[in-house]
Amino acid sequence: MRTFGAVAWQNFVCTMREPALLVAVLAALCLLALAPLGTAFGFHEQQGLVRDIGLSTVFLGGILAAMIAGTRRESDALRALIMARPIGPGAYFLGGFAGVALAAAVAGGAIACMGAVLLRDSAGIAFDREGWAYAAAAVLLALGAGAWRNIRAGRSFPAGALGALCVLSAAAACIALMRAPGGGLRAALSDADVLLLQAEALTLCAGLAVLCAVWAGSMLLGRPGGMLAGGAVIVLGQTKEYFGAALDAIPLPLGPLVPNFQLVWGGDFFYGDITVLPGSFVAQGAAALCAWSAAAVLLGLACFPCRAGRGIRAPELGVR
Numbered sequence: 001m002r003t004f005g006a007v008a009w010q011n012f013v014c015t016m017r018e019p020a021l022l023v024a025v026l027a028a029l030c031l032l033a034l035a036p037l038g039t040a041f042g043f044h045e046q047q048g049l050v051r052d053i054g055l056s057t058v059f060l061g062g063i064l065a066a067m068i069a070g071t072r073r074e075s076d077a078l079r080a081l082i083m084a085r086p087i088g089p090g091a092y093f094l095g096g097f098a099g100v101a102l103a104a105a106v107a108g109g110a111i112a113c114m115g116a117v118l119l120r121d122s123a124g125i126a127f128d129r130e131g132w133a134y135a136a137a138a139v140l141l142a143l144g145a146g147a148w149r150n151i152r153a154g155r156s157f158p159a160g161a162l163g164a165l166c167v168l169s170a171a172a173a174c175i176a177l178m179r180a181p182g183g184g185l186r187a188a189l190s191d192a193d194v195l196l197l198q199a200e201a202l203t204l205c206a207g208l209a210v211l212c213a214v215w216a217g218s219m220l221l222g223r224p225g226g227m228l229a230g231g232a233v234i235v236l237g238q239t240k241e242y243f244g245a246a247l248d249a250i251p252l253p254l255g256p257l258v259p260n261f262q263l264v265w266g267g268d269f270f271y272g273d274i275t276v277l278p279g280s281f282v283a284q285g286a287a288a289l290c291a292w293s294a295a296a297v298l299l300g301l302a303c304f305p306c307r308a309g310r311g312i313r314a315p316e317l318g319v320r
Helices: 002-016 019-039 043-070 076-084 089-118 129-153 157-178 191-249 279-307
Strands: none
Touching (some): 002 089, 002 157, 019 089, 019 129, 019 157, 043 089, 043 191, 089 129, 089 157, 089 191, 089 279, 191 279
16 A cells, blocks of 8 residues: 555656646636637627536646646656565556546646636626636736745746646635625525536546546557547547447447546536536436546556556666
């Protein structure tokens, strides 16, 4: 268990220090802030359009974060840990997955919290200066805190900035959701805000499913294999609603290996007469994606020893 925890921690720290991960989160936040500008002529459907586009941005940002986290390379600290103690394939595979999953959850959580700030229920959502002020303050403070902390400690800049951004975005989301549109505090969330949070929860679960495919593919076939596995899951998961019968007809059991994203996520939540999703629907959708994710990880773990412990031997790590 100590070996598992050490591998998980080193993978988490290594992933959090990836500059590309910070860039992906900041790009998603910029797109969230610009979402209202593309719906200026949406008229009475403007709020639904903004939330649809914003949730799509959260979905894509979470997938991009999963891709980056799942295909990261081993750090020098992890290589030193491997050389210092024997690490079995199971501890290396599952510990590494736990670390990158936590890092991806931090990045995805920062995007989701900022989405809750910018897309919450408020009058005139396209011109909600208060939400934009919360978001800008959280981003600027996070970048400043990360720069100050890491320059003093002599560490890489992205690690502290991304961690601070997660904490500050969560604080900004709490403050924004507590405030009523007309000012003051409110005792309970509106149905529109509950619907937004439900959709974001399902979106994060979908990102976890993609991360599992990327991680298993990258551990078995390297970074290109991880990218291809993640891309295949995204494409097939989005089209399974229409081509599921064709997948089930193939002799290989491809149908159960692909999650159906259309059943648990979609912009249609914000149109029509839907106010709040049933709790059973959210629970079943999240449970289905988590179960699929666990099955994907276990399948990758079962195949991993066939690679003779790929990544845990000194010659393969380039260590002399």
